[in-house]
Structure formats: C-alpha cells, structure tokens
Amino acid sequence: xxxxxxxxxxxxxxxxxxxxxxxxxxxxxxxxxxxxxxxxxxxxxxxxxxxxxxxxxxxxxxxxxxxxxxxxxxxxxxxxxxxxxxxxxxxxxxxxxxxxxxxxxxxxxxxxxxxxxxxxxxxxxxxxxxxxxxxxxxxxxxxxxxxxxxxxxxxxxxxxxxxxxxxxxxxxxxxxxxxxxxxxxxxxxxxxxxxxxxxxxxxxxxxxxxxxxxxxxxxxxxxx
Numbered sequence: 001x002x003x004x005x006x007x008x009x010x011x012x013x014x015x016x017x018x019x020x021x022x023x024x025x026x027x028x029x030x031x032x033x034x035x036x037x038x039x040x041x042x043x044x045x046x047x048x049x050x051x052x053x054x055x056x057x058x059x060x061x062x063x064x065x066x067x068x069x070x071x072x073x074x075x076x077x078x079x080x081x082x083x084x085x086x087x088x089x090x091x092x093x094x095x096x097x098x099x100x101x102x103x104x105x106x107x108x109x110x111x112x113x114x115x116x117x118x119x120x121x122x123x124x125x126x127x128x129x130x131x132x133x134x135x136x137x138x139x140x141x142x143x144x145x146x147x148x149x150x151x152x153x154x155x156x157x158x159x160x161x162x163x164x165x166x167x168x169x170x171x172x173x174x175x176x177x178x179x180x181x182x183x184x185x186x187x188x189x190x191x192x193x194x195x196x197x198x199x200x201x202x203x204x205x206x207x208x209x210x211x212x213x214x215x216x217x218x219x220x221x222x223x224x
Contacts, residue, residue: 003117007212008032011079011115014208016066017045020072022105023059024080025052025098028115028212032079037062049075051105053167058114069105078109082116082202084128085209089222090183094131094200097166103198111207118213125183129154129174131200134161138195139171145193152176170197 008031014160015021015036023033033055040046040063048064049054049072059066069075080102083095091114093099106112134142139155146153156164157170163171180201182184187201211218 001214002031003212003214004028005031006115007115007210007217009035009182010212010217011113011210012036014038014077014079014113015039015044015046019076020047020067020074021047022075022078022080022109023048023050023055023064024078024115025050025055025102026081026096026115028081029079030055030057030058032115033058033062037064042066048074049078049103049105051078052096054096054098069108072108075105075109077111077113078105080106082114082120083200084122084125085114085116085120085206086125086183087123089206089209089220090125090204091202091206092125092130092200093202094133094172095128097131097164097172099131099200100133100166100170100198102167103202105206106202112205113210114206115210116212118211120223121211122156124179124181125201126177126180129176130180131156132173132175132190133166133168133170133197133199134173134182134195135197136169136171139173142193142195143173146173146175158198168197173181
C-alpha cells in the first residue's frame with residue numbers, strides 16, 4: 001500500500017467547487033495535487049496557489065488554473081505535508097526546501113490541512129533537522145553563530161556538492177537539534193537574527209491533520 005498516495009487522495013476530497021486552494025510541496029503533497037488535477041479535468045472549478053516552482057509545474061501539466069499569492073484576496077484551504085508534527089500539533093516543514101513560500105501561503109489561508117504518514121508524528125520536535133532559510137551574504141557568520149549556540153548547523157547542499165538554492169535563491173541551514181524544548185522561544189530567536197529569512201517551525205496554525213497508515217487515514221481536527 002502506498003500510504004502517501006492514500007492520504008494525498010483523501011486530502012483532495014476536502015477541496016470544494018469555487019475554492020482558492022494552496023497547493024503544498026513534497027512527496028505526499030504530490031499525490032494530493034495529482035488527485036485535484038483529476039477532479040479539475042472532471043469539472044471541478046478552483047484556483048490553485050502553488051508553494052513552489054515544482055508544484056507550479058506539476059499543476060500546470062494537470063490543467064489546474066493558478067494564481068500567485070499576491071493575485072488572490074485570501075486562500076480558502078491549504079493542503080501541505082510536514083516533516084514532523086508534535087503531540088501538541090506544532091510542526092517542522094521545509095525538508096523539500098519550500099518553507100518560505102509554504103509559510104506565506106499558510107499565513108493567508110482560512111484553513112490548513114497537513115497530510116503525513118504516521119512516521120511523522122512525534123512527541124517532541126527536533127529529531128528532524130530544522131531548516132532555516134538565510135540569504136547567502138553573511139551565511140557563514142550565521143553558521144558560526146548557530147554552532148556557538150550548539151545547534152549543530154549544516155549548510156544544505158545540492159547533488160553537485162554546492163549550496164542548495166531555494167526558489168528565491170537563498171541558502172538553507174539545517175539545525176540538528178535532536179529535541180526542541182520550547183518551539184516558540186526558538187522561533188522568536190531565529191527570526192530576529194539578521195540574514196534569516198524564515199525558519200521551518202510552523203506553530204499554532206494547522207486546523208486538521210490527516211495521518212496515513214496501513215490501516216487507512218486517521219483525521220484529526222486540531223483547531224476550528
């Protein structure tokens with residue numbers, strides 16, 4: 001059983017006619033976009049707002065009408081994956097490198113759904129490296145700062161061994177924290193560092209979580 005496909009297709013059922021839909025990025029979100037694309041081909045009328053160039057290209061091939069976040073007044077629902085979700089439904093995102101666009105789209109969404117397999121559900125955040133998007137200029141100084149703080153930073157690289165570039169041309173520093181005791185305090189500290197564009201802590205934002213397993217999809221309604 002392909003659990004990611006199962007949960008992605010289930011998430012697509014939450015999309016209704018005439019919605020503006022944030023289209024997430026990642027291996028599970030891929031199946032959600034595919035399922036929405038099939039519904040569009042069958043007559044579903046929506047506007048999609050992609051969270052990355054990868055998702056944009058996928059949606060275009062499927063014939064999903066698209067607009068950027070700046071071309072819509074609001075987003076009805078955003079469906080996206082997550083790299084970790086804690087027992088209090090806080091999240092880490094950005095393993096796929098799209099955290100900045102994902103957070104912008106999330107911030108203008110009326111409802112947020114995360115779609116994951118059960119391995120992403122954890123007690124405390126931190127085992128998955130926390131992505132921090134930074135501008136290239138001064139990035140080594142931020143690496144030094146994070147190292148001094150004990151964050152075990154690693155500059156993300158591409159397949160060629162060069163710095164990985166986000167859709168905005170920024171770098172990503174992954175923090176190997178193991179366990180994040182206070183996500184809100186860490187989020188506030190990171191965003192105040194000059195040169196940090198955004199971090200992968202998505203806090204107090206998700207409304208519904210779809211958790212896939214071999215037994216099926218467990219739907220957890222977290223916030224109204």
